[in-house]
Amino acid sequence: MHQTVIRRVIFLGLVAIIGIVGMQTYWVTTTWxxxxxxxxxxxxxxxxxxxxxxxxENESTLPNDDIIRPQSNNYFIVNIESEIDALRLETLIQQELIRLGMDLPFEYAIFDCTSDQMAYGGYCQATSEEIEPEKLEDEESYLAPDHNLLYYFGIKFPTRTGYIWQKMQLVVFLSVILLLTIAFFIYSIIVILKQRRLATMQKDFIDNMTHEFKTPLSTxxxxASVFQRDEYIAAxxxxxxxAQLIHQQYERLNNQVEKVLQISRIEKGxxxxxxxxxxxxxxxxxLINSVRARTDELAGELxxxxxxxxxxxxxxxxxxxxxxxxxLDNAVKYGGNPPKIEISARRSKxxxxxxxTDHGPGIPPELHERLFEKFYRIPTGDVHDVKGFGLGLFYVKQICRAHGWTIRLNSQPDKGTTFLIQIPLLSTSSLPAPQLITT
Structure with missing residues (x-):
């Protein structure tokens, strides 16, 4: 993966994360x-x-305004301008909260004009059962009075925040899923960058190694050429x-090194x-004559x-x-023993x-797509009769793509393999000027 592609992925990922987090924050805030x-x-x-x-019940009238005076998000003072019975007040509050579906605890207190303070009533549920598990601290149970009123009571909902969060369980769950997704994305980016760095180090090492091979290979x-021309050795x-074996092995190693260098140039563009x-x-x-010599040595046909x-x-x-x-080299390697190869060229539209075409063991259909991958070789278990790096078909695919040609593979197990390349034909009368294309 090129550095520019990784940067684009990271940038687009960050933009997506910021957008999703912004939308989720807006959703959570709005829901709250x-x-x-x-x-x-x-x-x-x-x-x-x-x-x-x-x-x-007291046969009195309520004030025209300011019946409810919010003191905070969870503390309200109710002005009724008449005397209040504590037990009756608690019962009515419980009934109204249950009727409206607000089954949550509350504290209430009634203003005592003799002491000029709020007389704490209790910590109750919105049911007929009063809660007395543990005594609340003074600061928690303190309900501030309103000195501008005479007959009033105060009610506080200490679990208001938890009540609202409970109603937002789905939103909270989805937010947690989103956070986990973002964490997984960040972890994936870190792994990709780490793998990218390791792949770059590996590729640089291979490139340097193959370049270093060129000097001893030339030597x-x-x-080998000197040995083959020497009269004493020839006799x-x-x-x-x-001497011939040395030259053959040189050709083999040089071809592999050239493949690695060509693939490296292709990847760098x-x-x-x-x-x-x-x-x-x-x-x-x-080309056919060079391959025919190999097939003849193996008693094959071309x-x-x-x-x-x-x-x-x-x-x-x-x-x-x-x-x-x-x-052709692949056909010789995998064309059976002895190899039987066919090469054809025909015009079509x-x-x-x-x-x-070879008449070898063939390739299973599920492996056709992977056959053109770099370094991929068909699994053969512990048997490795055919040597190579798995770069040949990858190189073929890249060169065909650079030319705009189409390459196809037809193969079935035990029925051989055929590679077809579709190349546009030129008019025999046209003679276009050579052109240089950088890929």
Missing amino acids: NLNDTEFRNKAKLALVNVARKLAA IRIA DSRLSRY NFEIKKEKIDLKALLPQ DTHFSDGPMPVLADPLHLSNIIHNL GQLILAV
Whole structure:
């Protein structure tokens, strides 16, 4: 994953988190305010009804205004301008709270004009049963008087906050889920950044290692060439075979190193594709002859089927040669024992269909998508008869994508494998100028 992609993911993730947290905060705040407003309105309605009933029983009248005087969020003073019976008051408060669905504890006190203080009544539930579990502290049970009134009582709801939170259980639950989701996202970003750093270190190490291999490989190539040209070594069959073996192993190792370097350039986006008009028919014989030598050594077969006439395409000759060589090399490796390979090129609706087929064990359908992944190799258990890094098909896929070509895979277990590349054909009369495309 490129650094710019990671930055975009982090930026968009942070924007999403800020937006979601903002919406959730707004939702929680709005829900709290709605429940708080509902609590205040119900409390006032219950206390007004209590005041009216007390006034009716005392055959007195209520003041025209300021019947309910809120002192805080959970403390209200009720002005009734008539004497109050404590037991009757407690019963009426309980009845009104139950009627309005406010089943929560309350404290009440009645103003005593003889002492000029609030006479504490008790800590009760909105039921007929009074609570006496533990005595409240003086500061908690203190209900402040209002010196501007004469006959009034005060009621306090000490569990108002818990009551509102209880009504917001769903909101709280969803908020906790949101926080856990955000924490998981942050943890995932940390893991991604850590894995990115480790992957970068690993890639840099591989790049440096492969570059360091180039110098000794060049030395081995020169030494092998000198050995093969030496008359004394050429006259000795055993030494000649050793010199040839050294050269073959050099070619094998050099090909693997070149694959790693090519993949590295592709991933960094600094490799160049130099497209030019070429005749695929003129390019294929050299590649086929090099592979035919290998199939002959293994007593295999290599058949070719080409349409008549030239096959002009717009492509990078080097990369086109490499992907054809990779497909043929895979066919030799996995084409059975002995390998039986077919390569064909035919025209179809202005397209050139290049196909490489082997008659090997085939590939299960569930592995088709992963076959073009970097470093992926088909599982073979503990048996590793075929050596390689799993880079060949990844390279083929990237080069086809860079050219705008389509590559497909047809394979079934025990029925062989066919790779098809669809390349646009050029007109034989047109001769476009070479163009340089940086990918």
